[in-house]
Amino acid sequence: MKYILRFILLLTFMGAKNASAQEAASISGYVTDSESGETLISASVGFLELNRGAATNSLGYYTITNIKPGTYTIVGTYVGYETFRQQITLEEGQNIRLDIELDPQSVQLGEIEVRSFREEQELKNISISQVETELIKELPAVFEADVFRSIQLLPGVKAASDFSSGLYIRGGSPDQTLILLDRTTVYNPSHFFGFFSTFNPDAIKDVRLYKGGYPSEYGGRLGSVLTIYNKDGNRNEMEGTVTASLLASRASIEGPYSKGSWMIAARRSTIEPLLAAIRQSEENVPSKFYFYDINSKINFDASDSDKFSLAIYAGQDRVTFPFSEDAEFELDYGNQTISGNWTHIFSEKLFSNFVLTGSRYFNYPEFEIAGTNFQRNNILYDFSLKSDLEYIPNQKNLVKTGFWAGNFTFKLRDRFDDSNNFTNRIQNQYASLYVQDEWRPAERWIITPGLRLNYFSDGDYLRLAPRLSVEHQPNSKVRLQAAYGRYNQFLTLISNEAFSGFDVWLTSAEGVSPAYGDQYIIGAKTIPFEGYGFDVELYYRNMIDLFELDPFLPDVAGLPYQDVFRFGEGYAYGMEVFFEKRQGDFSGFIGYTLGYTWRKFPGFNSPIGADSENARFYPPKYDRRHDINIVANYQITDRWKLTSSFNFATGQSYTKVLGRYAQFELPWTNDNRNVFTVGKVNASRLPNYHRLDLSLSRTGSFFGIAESILQLQVINVYSRRNVWFYNFDFSENPVLRTEANLLPILPSISYTVNF
């Protein structure tokens, strides 16, 4: 705590010293889309005559301080928008509020797409990647355009399988990524049991992934942060879009009202009629299956300095599957979030944002087999208050500070045969406090130290997490970066990569220490030629005190909370290379990842006959040594566009079975117990994975009243039968090994009308 106070005092002193040195002017305001009024994140604003500028923050707000009085040309830029220019005269000590509206560019074939410099800088910060929402919609996707599937194409991000939208980032499991929708934590962002994510691409404005080394304004996860912002809604006119596709259909509408804007987007599965038809001739078809999600947001612009918004998300999946005459499986799971946001501008130097968040995740699986039921009732509530302040004391410092405090309630009740066999209710208070300074000591240097203090009430855990990033720009085309950070995690997820419908979150507690880890990253971002980007990053991270449900516990009834876990450690390292072509009819990127990830848990993966606590590090299944993604966009004509993605990856790790035997005389069964002996866990590799997906879209007119887009897609064009895992059939002697395959060739079609 002492260190934080010292740090704050130091920053305040530095700010005061610089501010008192001159009677300069300043300028600040929002940058918005002139057609929709949507705020633009990371837009660039600067003065032509001065080498001074700023990027808008996550609320679209910018501030430039300490400007020498005079007449200048202010310039605002953002990718896909016309450049804004305006001459402006600044008097001594004057603070000007200038809201900038940028006009969207009309897309011309062959036109060079120039990203704004500041936006470029923001996106080129260490380990940050942005996925443009248009790309999400254009990429070939299995049934539904999907945010997470698009993110999986980025270097450093891996998919567990074709069936999973889970994000495995830099060797971390999905629970090591904090997912924030409009600043609210989402705990199980999946539909269709993990097949795709819950985020409706029509509702989304901005998707940003901090793959590692993330700044101190975020916390709570060992690995990464994914921030997703929903659209505010069109502030000028009403507009909407409707998309019909094979699995689900979606619609969104947005518009203005006297004091702001609103937006509502909904998506629902449309597969029920197909299932009903299949049920006529086939058995083992779900009798009920649907999912939906709704996103809505309303903005209230109370004054120039105060803006309020309320965002609501609700999503749910339900399935009922009678798989035998006297057996049925039901699952009902989903998320709901709400966030109320207040943005207040205290002055041109002090910007604030306060948000009240609520998040609920529920998960109710139930089996009823031969008159015996198995039920799980898992609910999680997370209510919090979050505050972020941005203070710009001078042109060299941008100080960010804030807190996040909340109440986390976790309820889990397992019932077997109408009796409770495990109940647990944990209520925790958590709080965190952070401060960071983006300090530019010299023209080509940016140093960002930060501290985050985390508190978790169950177990009274107080953890300090220092962060530091340094950037040096030797010339205009090269940026060298390094970052270090410590990260803490108080939660763990019980999940299975094959099926995320049963996901349960558990927390650290007395006797269950929170996990922590350090991350070290170095990288270089370069512009080898105009319109191209070439980036390299190397990372190393460790994971200490990992806690996860002991996988060998068939029944946890009667066990103390700390005894249901196993505690381990891990580390990961690798290199990511990203080459991007951003201009012309033909654009796209190539991402390459070299990755290693290792885990160790006591007693696990030890040689036969070794001491029971002996253990060896092993790679999790999702570890892939090499991973290459190639994404290409080709604008064939005004109307036709071809998008393709190709992925080649080293086969995932699996355990090769070496020997076998059987046990014959267990007293409570007539079946023989067939047992494998293995060597090292996951020391073998499945065959290499590769897949090509294509999407062809045609823009047209919907009866002359609206724009339409017809999208034809083929997943796995050459129908490669990639292997997911091996099955073993003991009814054959010798035991028969068979392949469980991933997706075959899958055609898909969707039709969108934008009005």
Place this chain on the structure above:
Amino acid sequence: MHKQLLIVLFLTGIVASCETYPQDEYQEQYVVEAYLVANRQLPSILLSKTVRADVLYDFEEQSINNASIEVQLLESGPNSAPEQIFTYQNQLPGIYIPNPNHKVLPTRTYQLKITFPYSDDIVTAYTVVPDTFRVVGEVQDTVEYQSPEQLELTLTQSSYPGRQNIYVFNALAQNIIPQNLTPFYKEVYDESETPEQELESFSNNSSGIINEGNFELNPNGSFTFDFPWIGIAFYQENFIVANTIDDNIYDFIRSQETQLGGSTFSPGQIQNVIYRMNGGIGIFGSLATDTVKTFVELPVL
């Protein structure tokens, strides 16, 4: 700059090409199987060896004969001196029977020692036998299948050092004909490609592992438990067996059941079973058990 980048890429290539985690070679292991039951005679012991996973498995071919096997009753728990030693003789291929016989004592520790005539290998293991218990009170003679009145069992306290009791229940059907199968099992039987094997399997139907923590504790220290209907595969007469198991069996079962999936493991991630044995693998375990009989009636429609 380009030079440095090339060096980094070159070094990375070297690192990437190094295999740091090579696959192990197959190693043959001795395999033991024995279950000591409290208050019953010492069991037979099966001794064999593993086989490569991709070749034909046959117990007789893998059996080990002429080994020297003894089971020692230890004086006061693990690592104490033997109080009594019971030798075994090779009766059939891989099957050894005790000579002379002895009734297994609850709560006592037994140690297995196997030596081999043509090698210095030694296999050892010990088991702490769970305390006995009884099913007490009135057990329904007849229950109607899936009626609200489930078969209720009240068990006296057993004990096991260092942890709660772990149970496995099983129903041994007495009239094993397809017509007697309850609906869920009947459908599995009807759809099976090997119905006779299914019938044989269902005739001894297990609950899986159940912790004592699931049971309702009565004021007199006994536990009451409703036998779940899923455990009943056949109508008519069934023996209901309650077993409480030692650490060796518990570790073996809970880890063996995750070898082919389930739990939180990724598919294809297989780990060795947890063994409590030195020099070999398998089970040298113990349990205490009690049995009651009931008649399961067809539900009244």
